[in-house]
Amino acid sequence: MFDYRCPECGRGTVLGTEKQNYQIRVDGVEFYIPKAVIGICDSCEAINYDGKEMHRWEQVYKQWQTKSERYVSPQQIKEIRKSLLLNQNEFADYIGVSRQSLAAWENEKRAQVQPNNVDIILRILYDEIGRISRPVSQKMFAEYYRRTGKAAPAQEQVVSENKEEILSRILPITTYTIIREKAQKNNSSIFTEIVRLCETCKQTDTYVNSIWGTGEKSETMTILMNNDKFSPSFSYNLKKKDDPKYAYSKN
The missing domain is CATH 1.10.260 (434 Repressor (Amino-terminal Domain))
Structure with a gap:
């Protein structure tokens, strides 16, 4: 594995040295190899690595990854x-x-x-x-029935019978995390069209029933620029002082 002339100084010999809990970094993550072998020059102390040994480190790291709770299961x-x-x-x-x-x-x-x-x-x-708790859901349920003009049933009945149906229609889908290259560009024409369509569409029960998700202006712009399956539907404010949300539906 080692025992060769040092490529750094040309004088010493690179000798294999075992290190306990040797720290490496893979994909930006610090990880410790229980037993690692590295090459150290007996003259200038330059560190050298062996390709096969580094490959073994990668396999140890991958095995740890599959068992670690650090990653989404x-x-x-x-x-x-x-x-x-x-x-x-x-x-x-x-x-x-x-x-x-x-x-x-x-x-x-x-x-x-x-x-x-x-x-x-x-x-x-x-x-x-996981953060969509019952209190938050109840506010959205109330908003749904207020906008549609339907008589709201008892809260317990809403939660037990209609929760999945209503959540799928009007609860926000997290889109701000999906930041792609073209979504970062300032496309004013698309932005203007989104605002125009959202503000002119009537907030009828038909639109509410087809809603796929909601978001801020930038979030809605991102999802529509990256997926032609969606179209803007309408804008709304839960509170007058809040910035408007923009709802979009699946084509």
């Missing part, structure tokens, strides 16, 4: 996708990955976890979904 990924009412193809497109990759990450016996950038998106989505 396969079951949690499924929960996120199902809560958004998306199949694998749609959800893969939503977070900007291939369906094959998503299927592999949802597999309970997966050999490798999702990359850090994808895991961050999934973690935010999972936390956002």
Whole structure:
């Protein structure tokens, strides 16, 4: 593995040295290898690495990843996708990955976890979904019945019988985490069209029934620029002093 002339100083010999809990960094994550072998020059003390040994480190790291609670689990990924009412193809497109990759990450016996950038998106989505508690839901239920003009049933009945139906129509879907390159560009024409359509559409029961998600101006602009399956529907304010939300529906 080692025992060769030092490429740095040309005088000493690179000798294999075992290190306990040797720190490495993979994809920006600090990780400790229980037993690592590195090469150290007996003259200038320059550190050298062996390709096969580094490959072994990567395998140790991947094994740790699949068992670590630091990453969103396969079951949690499924929960996120199902809560958004998306199949694998749609959800893969939503977070900007291939369906094959998503299927592999949802597999309970997966050999490798999702990359850090994808895991961050999934973690935010999972936390956002988990934050939708009953008090927040009750406010949205009340807003739904106020806007549609329907008589609101007892709150317990709303929660037990109509929760999934109403949440799927009007609760915000987290889109601000999906920041793609073209969404960062200032496309004023698209932005103007979104605002115009949202502000002119009538807030009727037909529109409410077809709502897929809501968001701030920038969030709505991002989702519409990146997915032609959605169209703007209307804007609304839960409070007069709040910035308006923009709702969009699936075509």
